[in-house]
Amino acid sequence: MATTFQPLRHSPAYAQxxxxxxxxxxxxxxKAGDxxxxxxxxxxxxxVNRSTVREALRLLESSGLAERAPGAKRLRVARPAGERVARGLSHALLLHEVTFLEVWEAMRLVEPEAAALAAVRRTDAQLEALRATHAVLADASIPADAAxxxxxxxxxxxxxxxxxxALRMAKDPLTRLLRPTLRRMIDRVPQARRRIHEAQARLLEALAARDGHAAREWMHKHIRDFRRGYEIAGISLQARIEAGG
Amino acid sequence: MATTFQPLRHSPAYAQxxxxxxxxxxxxxxKAGDxxxxxxxxxxxxxVNRSTVREALRLLESSGLAERAPGAKRLRVARPAGERVARGLSHALLLHEVTFLEVWEAMRLVEPEAAALAAVRRTDAQLEALRATHAVLADASIPADAAxxxxxxxxxxxxxxxxxxALRMAKDPLTRLLRPTLRRMIDRVPQARRRIHEAQARLLEALAARDGHAAREWMHKHIRDFRRGYEIAGISLQARIEAGG
DNA sequence: AATTGTCGGATTGTCCGACAAAATGCGCAC
DNA sequence: GTGCGCATTTTGTCGGACAATCCGACAATT
Structure with missing residues (x-):
C-alpha cells in the first residue's frame, strides 16, 4: 500500500x-459569574490582536460559555442555559430533515417515563406551577399561540x-420542535384544546397522588392522542419539522 | 397604571x-453545502466592516451552521453534526453540576426503550457494526481507553x-458524559469489562432475533449493572460529572 | 492523456490604529 | 452613608494593510 499521511491541521489563532x-x-x-x-x-x-480575541469571544458567546448581562459591557463566564442548548439541538434536528413522526416517537418513549418519575418526585411548588400552566388552557378563547x-x-x-x-435538557428540544406543527393542529382540530386540557388534568391528578404508574399511562394516552390529532388535521406524519419558535 | 416600555434592545451589528x-x-x-x-x-x-462580518461568521461556525472543509478557504453552509450538538449539551450538563446519578437515571429511562426500538428496526448493516464494536471488548488486553x-x-x-x-441526538450526549467516570470504573473493577461484554452479547442476540421485549429487559439489566459497578468502584453517585472526552 | 510547474486573482488570517458611545469606578458634596 | 458628576475603561465599529494560501487556468513535461 502507498504510504499515507494525515492532513496537517493548523488551527487559526482565534480558535486556539x-x-x-x-x-x-x-x-x-x-467559574460561572466570573x-x-x-x-x-x-x-x-x-x-494577539484585539480583533483576533474578539473572534474568539464570539465563539465563546455562541457556545453559551460566556454571556453579557443585559445592558452590561463586560462578558462573564456562564453556564449554557437550557434554552440555548435546546435551540441548538432543535436547529440540528430541523436541518437533519427530522419528520414529525420521529419527534413524536421519541416523545412517546421518553415522556411517559419522565412523567412517572415526576409523579414520585415533584415538589408542591412544581405541581402548583403545572396547575397554573394547565389553567391557561381552560379558557377556550385564548389565542392559538398561547395554547x-x-x-x-x-x-x-x-x-x-x-x-x-440531564433528562430535562435531553428532552426539552423535542418539545420545542412540536411548536410549529402543534400550532397547525390546534388551528384545524377544534376539539384538540379540550382533549389536551383533559389529558393534562388526568396527569395532574396522578402527580398530586404521586402515582407514577398512572402518570405513565396517562402520558402514554396523551401522546397517542397527539398523533390522532395530527392525523385528523391531515398533517402528514412524514412531513419535515419546520422552523418556528 | 403608568405606561411602561420594554428596554429597547439594540443588538450589535455582528449579532444582526x-x-x-x-x-x-x-x-x-x-442549503447545506452551499x-x-x-x-x-x-x-x-x-x-458593515469586514471585521464585523467575521465576528458574525465565527458565531455561525460555532453553532455548526457553517463550516469549512478541511484545507478549504471558504465557509459553506452545514447542518450541525450530531457530534457538535452532543458536545454542546454535554458542556451544559457538565457546568450545571449534573451528578452521575442523574445521567444514570436518564439513561435508565431512555436506553431500554431505545434498545427495544432498535431491535425491531435495525438494519443488517447496523447489527453488523454493533457486532464489530462488541468484538473489540472481547480482547481483555486492550487499553482502558479503547474499552x-x-x-x-x-x-x-x-x-x-x-x-x-431525534432520539439519537437527544440521548447521545448522555452517553458522552459517561466517559470519564466509566474510565475510572473500568480501571478499578476488574470484572467490569467482562460484564459489559456479556450484557452486550445478550443485547445483540435480542437484536438479531428482532425481539424488542428481550432487548428492553437486557438493556435494563445492563444499566442496573452499571450502577452496581460504580458502587463497587467506590465512585459516589452524587459526584459531579467531570470534563473529559 | 495524465501529471507537474507556474501564475494571477480571490479570499482568509492577522495586524495596526482610530474613534464614538456606553458602562464603570471614583471622588466629592451633602 | 448616599447620591451625583466626571474621568477612565471598555466595547462596537470602522478603515486600511499585508502575508499566506487556496483556486482555477494554462503551459510544459513525461
Whole structure:
C-alpha cells in the first residue's frame, strides 16, 4: 500500500484562543459569574490582536460559555442555559430533515417515563406551577399561540418536576420542535384544546397522588392522542419539522 | 397604571448579521453545502466592516451552521453534526453540576426503550457494526481507553439502529458524559469489562432475533449493572460529572 | 492523456490604529 | 452613608494593510 499521511491541521489563532478559554471554563478554573478579562488584556496575554480575541469571544458567546448581562459591557463566564442548548439541538434536528413522526416517537418513549418519575418526585411548588400552566388552557378563547405555549410549557414543567437536569435538557428540544406543527393542529382540530386540557388534568391528578404508574399511562394516552390529532388535521406524519419558535 | 416600555434592545451589528444569515439557513433558502459569499462581499451587502462580518461568521461556525472543509478557504453552509450538538449539551450538563446519578437515571429511562426500538428496526448493516464494536471488548488486553470508547460507541450505534434521528441526538450526549467516570470504573473493577461484554452479547442476540421485549429487559439489566459497578468502584453517585472526552 | 510547474486573482488570517458611545469606578458634596 | 458628576475603561465599529494560501487556468513535461 502507498504510504499515507494525515492532513496537517493548523488551527487559526482565534480558535486556539477560544480553546484556551474554554478549557479554563470546563475545568472550573473560571467559574460561572466570573468576569472575563477585557479584550485588550486578553490580547496582551495571548500576544494577539484585539480583533483576533474578539473572534474568539464570539465563539465563546455562541457556545453559551460566556454571556453579557443585559445592558452590561463586560462578558462573564456562564453556564449554557437550557434554552440555548435546546435551540441548538432543535436547529440540528430541523436541518437533519427530522419528520414529525420521529419527534413524536421519541416523545412517546421518553415522556411517559419522565412523567412517572415526576409523579414520585415533584415538589408542591412544581405541581402548583403545572396547575397554573394547565389553567391557561381552560379558557377556550385564548389565542392559538398561547395554547401552544401552554402545552409546550406543560411538558417543560414536567421535565423540571423530574428533578433530573440531564433528562430535562435531553428532552426539552423535542418539545420545542412540536411548536410549529402543534400550532397547525390546534388551528384545524377544534376539539384538540379540550382533549389536551383533559389529558393534562388526568396527569395532574396522578402527580398530586404521586402515582407514577398512572402518570405513565396517562402520558402514554396523551401522546397517542397527539398523533390522532395530527392525523385528523391531515398533517402528514412524514412531513419535515419546520422552523418556528 | 403608568405606561411602561420594554428596554429597547439594540443588538450589535455582528449579532444582526448572524441572525440574518441564520434565518436564511433555517428557512432552507441556503442549503447545506452551499458556499457562503466571501467576507468582503458580505460586508458590502450588509454595509458593515469586514471585521464585523467575521465576528458574525465565527458565531455561525460555532453553532455548526457553517463550516469549512478541511484545507478549504471558504465557509459553506452545514447542518450541525450530531457530534457538535452532543458536545454542546454535554458542556451544559457538565457546568450545571449534573451528578452521575442523574445521567444514570436518564439513561435508565431512555436506553431500554431505545434498545427495544432498535431491535425491531435495525438494519443488517447496523447489527453488523454493533457486532464489530462488541468484538473489540472481547480482547481483555486492550487499553482502558479503547474499552471505554467501545462501550460508548455501542450505545451510539444502538441509537443509530433506532432509525430515529431525534432520539439519537437527544440521548447521545448522555452517553458522552459517561466517559470519564466509566474510565475510572473500568480501571478499578476488574470484572467490569467482562460484564459489559456479556450484557452486550445478550443485547445483540435480542437484536438479531428482532425481539424488542428481550432487548428492553437486557438493556435494563445492563444499566442496573452499571450502577452496581460504580458502587463497587467506590465512585459516589452524587459526584459531579467531570470534563473529559 | 495524465501529471507537474507556474501564475494571477480571490479570499482568509492577522495586524495596526482610530474613534464614538456606553458602562464603570471614583471622588466629592451633602 | 448616599447620591451625583466626571474621568477612565471598555466595547462596537470602522478603515486600511499585508502575508499566506487556496483556486482555477494554462503551459510544459513525461
Amino acid at each position: 484562543v477560544y480553546a484556551a478559554i474554554e478549557a479554563r471554563i470546563l475545568s472550573r478554573e473560571l 468576569p472575563l478579562p477585557a479584550e485588550l488584556e486578553l490580547a496582551r496575554q495571548f500576544q 401552544v405555549e401552554s402545552t409546550v410549557e406543560f411538558f417543560r414543567g414536567l421535565g423540571e418536576a423530574c428533578g433530573n437536569t | 448579521v448572524y441572525a440574518a444569515i441564520e434565518a436564511r439557513i433555517l428557512s432552507r433558502e441556503l 458556499p457562503l459569499p466571501a467576507e468582503l462581499e458580505l460586508a458590502r451587502q450588509f454595509q 471505554v470508547e467501545s462501550t460508548v460507541e455501542f450505545f451510539r450505534g444502538l441509537g443509530e439502529a433506532c432509525g430515529n434521528t
